Structure formats: structure tokens, C-alpha cells
Amino acid sequence: MPSEFTGKHVTVAGLGVSGVPAAKVLHGLGARVTVVNDGDDERARTQAAELEALGVTVRLGDGDTLPEGTELIVTAPGWKPTKPLFTAAGQAGVPVWGDVELAWRLRGLDGREPAPWLAVTGTNGKTTTVQMLASILKAAGLRTAAVGNIGVSLLDAVTGEEEYDVLAVELSSYQLHWAPSLRAHSAAVLNLAPDHLDWHGSMEAYAADKGRIYEGNQVACVYNVADKATEDLVRAADVEEGCRAVGFTLGTPGPSQLGVVEGLLVDRAFVEDRHKNAQELAEVTDVDPPAPHNIANALAAAGLARAYGVSAAAVRDGLRAFTPDAHRIAHVADVDGVAYVDDSKATNTHATEASLAAYESIVWIAGGLAKGATFDELVAGAATRLRGAVLIGADRALIREALARHAPEVPVVDLDRTDTGAMLQAVQEARRLARPGDTVLLAPACASMDMFTNYNQRGDAFAQAVRELGA
Template sequence: MTHTNLDHLTRWESDWAGLRVVVAGLGLSGFSAADTLIELGAKVVLIDGADSEVNRSRADTLKIVGAADVLLGADHTDTLPLIDGLAPQLLIASPGWNPRQPMLAAAAEAGIEIWGDIELAWRVREKEGRKLAEWVVITGTNGKTTTVGMTESIFLAAGLRAIAAGNVGTPILDAVRDPEGFDVIAVELSSFQLHFTHSISPLASVVLNIAEDHVDWHGGFENYKADKAKIYERTKVAAIYNAQEPVVEAMVEAADVIEGCRAIGFTTGVPSPSMVGVVEDLLVDRAFIEDRRNSAVELVALDQIGEVVPRHTAANAAAAAALARAYGVEPAAVAAGLSDFDSGDHRIQAVARREDILWINDSKATNPHAANASLGAFSSVIWIAGGLSKGVSYDELVAANAKRLKAVIVIGLDSAALREALGRHAPQVPVIMASVGETEVDTATGTVVMARAVNKAADVAQAGDTVLMAPAAASMDQFSSYAQRGNAFIAAVRALMGEDSKE
């Protein structure tokens, strides 16, 4: 089959009519992609392996507005369907669909272009009569959601019409199709989404950090890093990098950016010229000022961001500030936006303090890199950890934090790798099981397991300790989401202490 060149599809008014498209996945991104393509006049077949009530409802909605067909069930996901008797010309892959999945692999083998919803949104963002937004784009192993929220808050404080979209909050196609349009969109991008992007050219881009994650999906850490690095390609104004992570700096050095684009570092230390960083608990800019070799401009005091600002939070704030300054936001708006930002639940969330024991919910720490940031913020920790490991190693995490661990309470059904790492690198630390071992079957619900963990933590915690629930693993083995896991921890702590001790 010959490859179909779709380079001419660059704006809403391009000739999309009759284009044969398969959309893989009926989640929020897949639904918005199918809805957009139907509106553009494309012929759409939508496929999802789950024949669920939610998917049937979404399918009915799309059929009403003109979808060619919706195929639900696992028997439809292995082969490419024909559309009007012909092969599709384009496949839109939802983020969870692995490139080695049989249907996607068949499309690639046949020379059919594969986009994600991000690529489609970039192609249709320009429309007559609608404000054309600039994009600032954010990725990293950890901190994406916090940073995109901080960036949105800064833009709003500057009086701009702005929104956070992409991998968080509003689907990117819903933001792009807003009738009024936006001045700027802060786009959170996962490695899955970046894998299927090809032509986006943002005003500014940032990789916050890189650590081993999603290696099963990408087929290895090198592939994961390569997909993250794609965010810098074709950046127009500022390619922003973590100056304390050489691998991220190397990504910028290798990127093919638009002529005139600057490399801008961010750091939690004292910044060099062309960096944003921290001086005596002040976030300062030495990048977007004229005399950056000899001076810096104050952006915000760290204590205005929060009562406790761990190192990674300061790093996220520096990255957000750099993105906003690349757009042209004034320092006062950076200060106002970061001061106004509320990080929300489940990210280093103080749940309670009693008898000088601090209870922290960091259920969003779904991998070792995120958990390391949490553990590093405290000195004496009873650590509640475990869950779905996603094939990562815990050796580096445990070795780096062994001295601060007082005890480890293990949850999750897949804890062997974590326990083995603890045995190698922290043999002196008591390991207490809240879930049973892998050789047994634990029929308890996640809520019950978390209650066990909290009670066991209370048995060993003393004044000056922090009980930190930072699992370093995904939640889906015992919980429906990291949010449910975090809420279970909050409920268990409050049940331990009584409702009157809520904070």
C-alpha cells in the first residue's frame, strides 16, 4: 500500500471531507477526536476493546452526529477495518494504545499515518474567525500536572485568556474548538501523546525531569526518553530544560528548533545567565532580562507559594515561570499566579498532625522518581508504599533514602521488587506487610488494606516522625485510581484520630 501524504491538512478549512479515519479508543481524547473529525466531514470508524455501558452511550452520541461506525469489543481491535470498502488513510491513536498493539502495528506496516489527538488538534487549531492560541508545552516523568496548573494560573493572573489542556483537565481538541479561542494554551503532554505527534511547533517547551517510567509501553527506557525529547522539536522561542539533569540538557542540545529559539535553564540553585532559579528563598529570573549577566529580577518569594515548598515544587514553579516569561508575562503576574495556585489533593498533602506526627498523602507519587521527591522532603519517615510497579526498579530509590526510613508499611499485590530492594539497601529497616505476600490471596478491598497500613504506621510512629503515603507505584491493583487510594488514606487517618482532628 502506498503512503498517504496528509501534509496538506494544516488548518480547519483544509480538505478533510471524505478522509477515511480509524479512531482507536473511546475515552475522552478518542471521543473528542471522533467528534472533531465528523464535524470536518471525515468518514470515521471508532474502535474500542471495552464493550461497556459508558462506551455504548458515547457510541450512541457519535452515531447521532454522523459516525460511520462504532465497533466495541476485543474482537475488533486486532485488524484494520475497511471504510467504504477501502483501507483507512489515517489512524488516530488514543494515548493508552501501544504502538506494538496489532491494529496499530498493521497500520504502520501499511504506511498509514498514525496521529494522536494532540497532532490532530495542532492541525485544526487555525480557523477563520477564531483567535489562534500560542501553545506552551510541558512534559516530564513527574510534576507535569502541578507545572501546567501553575503556568495556567500565571497566565490568568496576567489577564490572558488561557487554559490548561491535554493530559490533564480539558481535552486539547475541546480547547482548540472553543468558539472564542484562547491567547495561550498550557498543554500537558504524556510520553504516550508525544509518541504520536509529528508537527507541533510550540512557543515554549519544557522537560521537567526524566526517570525510568512506562518502560513496558515504550519497549525500553531509551525509547521513553526519545519520545519525551520530541517536545523540543520546532520550538520557536524557548526550549526550557532542567539544568540539574544532564540528560534533559542533552535533549535540548540535540533538538531541531526554530532559528532564534533560546535554551533556558531552570534550577533550584543559584541561576547562571539564561536561567531561572533560587537565590535566598527568592525565585529569580536571569533569562528574560536585558542585563542577565550582571543582574536578576525577583519573581516571587518561595513562602508565597506554600507553607512548605519542597525542592521539586520550587523546580516546578521555576519551570512555570520560565514558560510564562517566554510568552512575555511580567514578573508581578508570575508572583500573583504562583501565589494563587492551589496544588489540590494527593500531592504532598498534609492530612493531619497530632503529637508532633505529620501524616502526608502523596498518592500521586506513582513511580520511584516522584516518591524520591517526597521522601527527600522529610527526615524520619514511616513510609507506606507499594502497588502496581510497572516493571521499574526500586534499588536507586531505596539506597538514596535508607537513612531516613524508620519503617516501611507495604501495600499492593505486587511488592516483591520493592521488598527485595529494601532487603538489599535498607536491611535494618523494619518491613511491615499491610497486604499479604504474593504467594497468598488477599481478598480485602483497597480501603481495608489502607486502614491496616495506617494503623500499623500509628503503632511505630513517634514524635518528630512523618507518616508518608507515597506508593512509588500505580494504584490499579487495589484501587480504581490514585485519587481513590489517596482518599482511602485520608479516611483511614481521620478514622484513627476521630473527626474532630481533621485538618
């Protein structure tokens, strides 16, 4: 069946997890597809051969030149807007979409009723919140999936054979930048803190791209009461008439908010006479783990689910059924009365601040690649909770200096090594500093690539070192 893409010259920018599926879908819709890619390594050549066998043109090692005749670019989300390819596209009047924009425009192309999107973004907590949301929606008996930046590919979700009632969609700032026509049923911005500023150019540009998630919302814009910047994005958004601002808070909720009262998650947004009434949704202990930032994630997920009409019982059952991914404030073991917790996913200061706030007395293992971050505010806020600190990684001196300024009484072990085996020594030093009742917390506040392949390998090394302690 002919489509708007039949015969259209489309350039796909970038191979990989989004580029290859986009190229295949567009080719299947009759487009004349050219893929351009910066790299020319073995993996890229393998992917290129697969696409070329279908009749797709692939140009490796040249991601900056606009192919002649291009009428549309579909880009991988990570490609910076400043790339020469996009400058040339702008000069030629060629639109640029991301894979999310392409997926949005392909909904319903097969004649099926498109599934609404419940969308989530934020600097931290996106994946956990979307997974919680999907668990709640499933508990309500709805056909759903966690998609977008995680789980099922969005393109597969909208073009595949499986039918969905509603989708729980994680969106990064990169993806939102390239998704101008996205209009969600309801959306949440969990929090905003400086991140990816080298890509966006400024905090203002980063926040503006996050705020795109609220554009055209139909039912609810869910925001974080404790983070005024998220509410500001709601106020700036152009939404459908009748769409409501719904806050979530760790305190007692006001009207049109979800919050916490005496150990209960409660809803004063999606109830009759919300000025007087509240609906119990779940107990704090139904959330795994019940750390403050994770309670906030649960409230955001509950807000989106309630905006879609899900019952309070399904919220409770979905939260109880949810199991967090590895390396997200995961309890590894107790050794000699000390808890060992792996939050290797805390790769920036905002995530680490939330992690440190979850425990009363901490031996903190931190360090890695700082990515331009500073640590004074983080250390000053956590100083009273720190029993000690063990520092690893290339930029550990930045954390050591912040500790000297804001927590000079806290003993610090500075491990002058960046090999993978340093983690075993770090855990041994942390054990020496810890006392019964303490928590040894791996929350690095830094990226992992100076020592490890990724945060998963770093967390695995920590867990293995802890197991060796207890052996």
C-alpha cells in the same frame, strides 16, 4: 464550509475521552468517520450509540483490522505503536495522528488567530507544573486554560467558541509519539526516569518521544539542570533560529537559568544583561507545598511564563494563587505531633524519591503494583531519613528486600493483606512507629490497582484513616 477533511475516510482508533470528541469533530468537518474499538462493554456500546446517531460508523471488539478505504487514522494516545492496526496502516501508507496532532492542525480553522502553546512533559510533575503555569498566565490577565492531558480537552480548546490568548498544555509521551508536526512557542521537559517502557520499547525510545516537545520551539526550551538527559534533548532538537536553552535549578542560577537564592526564586534568563543581573520572581514560601520537587515545578512554570513575556509580579501572584490537586504531597493532619502527608500520586520510584527528599524523619507507607520497578536506589538514597516503613500491596516484598539490603536498621511492618481495609491498619502501625516531629508519608512508589480503583481512592483511604486516629 468545505475543509481538507470533507469526504475523507478517517478511522478513529479507540473510544473514550479522546476518541469520541475526535470522531464528532471530524464528522462535523465532513469526514467519513469509522471508529474501531477493542472493547465491547456497556460503556462502549453507549458511546457507539451516541456516535451512530450522528452517522458515524462504529466497530466494537475489533481494533486491529484496518477499515477498507482508510486515508487517515486518528488514534487514542494509549494505543501501542505495535498494534496490528498501525502495522497495516504503515504497509498501506496511511498516516497516523493522535488527538494532539489533530488539535494542532485544526488551530485557526475558524479564521481566528491560533493561540500559542506553552507545553510541558516529563516523567513526574507535569500536571502540577501546567496548573501553576495556567495560574501565572491568568494572574497576568491572559485568557488561558490548562489543557491536554488534563483539564479542558485540546480539541475543545481549539475548536470551541471560547477564545484564548495562550494555552498551558500538558503532553504525555504517548501523545507526543503521535504528534509529528507539533511546534510549541516554548516547552519544558521536567525530568526523565524509566516509565511506560512496555509501551515505548526502550528508555531511548521513551526519551526520544519526550524530546519531540522541543522540535520547532520558537522562544525557549526549558530544561532541568539537575537532569542532564533533559538538556541532551534540547541539544538534539531542531528549533527555530534564536530559540534559547533555559535551565532551572534548585541552586544558584547561572546566566540563562532560573534558580533559588536565599529563599527567593530568581530569573537570570529573561532579564537585561543576564550575566550580571537577576530578577526576583517570588519567595520559596509562595509555593504550595515548598518541597524541593515542587519548587522545581514552579521554576519550570515560571520559565515558560517568562518566555511568553509575563511579568515577575504575575509569576509571584500566580504561584500564590495556586492550590495543588489532592493526593500530591498533601498535608492531611497533625496527630500527637506527627504530620500525616498523602502523596498517593507518587506511583513510581522517581516521584517517591522527590517526596521522600522533602522530609527529615519519615515513617514510610509504601507498596502496591511495582510495574517492573526496582527499589534499591530509592531505598539507599532515603535510608537516613527513615524512622520506619509499613508495607502494603501485592509487590511489597520487593521493597522489603531493598530495605533489608540498604536500610537493615529501619523497622519494617509487612502487612500481608491487599484488601482496601489494610490502609487503616497501615496508618495505625505507622502511628506506633512515629515520634513527635516525624512525618508519616504515603508515597507508595507503586500503582494502586491491586487494592484500589486508582491512586485517588488510595489517598482517600489514607486520609480517612488519619481522621479516625484524631477522632
